Amino acid sequence: MSYHVFFSMSAGFSPGMAMTVPEGTAEACRAHVADVERELGFEATRYKASAPTWGGMRVKDGVTDEVLCRVADDHNGWVRYLYKQLEEWSSADWSKPPKRGVKTEVLTSETGMTFWAGLHEIIVPPERWTRGYYRRRMEHLYNVMRGLESEGQTFAGEALTPKQAGAVIHAFEPFLGERHQLDLEVPNGLDELRSSYDGGYYWCTGCGPVAWEDWEDEEDEPSETCPGCRAKKKGAEEDA
Ligand SMILES: [Zn+2]
Numbered sequence: 001m002s003y004h005v006f007f008s009m010s011a012g013f014s015p016g017m018a019m020t021v022p023e024g025t026a027e028a029c030r031a032h033v034a035d036v037e038r039e040l041g042f043e044a045t046r047y048k049a050s051a052p053t054w055g056g057m058r059v060k061d062g063v064t065d066e067v068l069c070r071v072a073d074d075h076n077g078w079v080r081y082l083y084k085q086l087e088e089w090s091s092a093d094w095s096k097p098p099k100r101g102v103k104t105e106v107l108t109s110e111t112g113m114t115f116w117a118g119l120h121e122i123i124v125p126p127e128r129w130t131r132g133y134y135r136r137r138m139e140h141l142y143n144v145m146r147g148l149e150s151e152g153q154t155f156a157g158e159a160l161t162p163k164q165a166g167a168v169i170h171a172f173e174p175f176l177g178e179r180h181q182l183d184l185e186v187p188n189g190l191d192e193l194r195s196s197y198d199g200g201y202y203w204c205t206g207c208g209p210v211a212w213e214d215w216e217d218e219e220d221e222p223s224e225t226c227p228g229c230r231a232k233k234k235g236a237e238e239d240a
C-alpha cells in the first residue's frame with residue numbers, strides 16, 4: 001500500500017509561512033481539534049520549540065468503542081478534507097473569480113501551531129473496532145485492492161479481481177473481524193463486499209456466495225443451492 005502525498009504540512013507551516021485561507025479557517029480548526037481532545041481526552045504537548053503533538057493518543061478511560069470509532073471516523077475524514085482544501089488554497093488566486101470577494105485571513109506558522117496536534121489521523125486498534133467500523137475499514141481496503149484510490153491510499157501493485165480482493169478480506173477476518181460475524185464476501189458476479197449478517201447474500205452449496213436478489217427458494221422450503229445451480233442440476237438430470 002502507498003499513500004498519496006497530501007499537501008505537505010511540514011513544508012507549508014515552515015517558519016515565516018503566510019498562507020491566504022477563507023476567513024474563520026483557523027478558528028474552525030481549533031474548535032474541531034478541541035472537540036476531539038474533549039471527547040477522547042487527548043492532550044497537545046509540546047517539546048521545546050517543536051510542533052505540538054497528541055503524543056501517544058492515549059484515549060481516556062470511560063470512552064466507549066462506539067464513541068472512539070465515531071470520533072476517529074469523523075476526525076480522519078476532516079483531516080483528509082482539510083489537507084485537500086489547503087492544497088487548493090495554497091495555489092488559489094484570490095484576486096480572480098471564483099475566489100474574488102471571498103473574505104480571507106492569513107494563516108501563519110504561529111496560528112497553525114494552535115491546532116497542529118490534530119492534523120493526524122487517529123488509529124483505532126482492531127480490538128476496539130465496532131462492527132460498523134470494521135466493515136468500513138474492510139470496504140476501504142477492498143476498494144484499494146481493486147485499484148481505486150480510497151482515503152488517499154492506493155494499491156502498490158496490479159489491482160486484484162473482485163474475487164481475489166474478497167479472498168484477502170476473508171483471509172484476515174479471523175484476526176480483525178471474527179467477533180463481528182459479518183462474514184464478508186463478494187457475491188458471484190458482483191464487485192462489492194456483502195455480509196450474510198444483514199442478508200446481503202446467501203450461501204449456495206454449489207457455487208458459493210450468491211446475492212440475495214439473485215436467489216429464490218423452492219416453493220415452500222429454503223433451498224441449499226441457488227436457482228442457477230438448481231437449473232443446471234435439472235438440465236443434467238433431464239439429459240441423463
Ligand atoms: Zn449456486
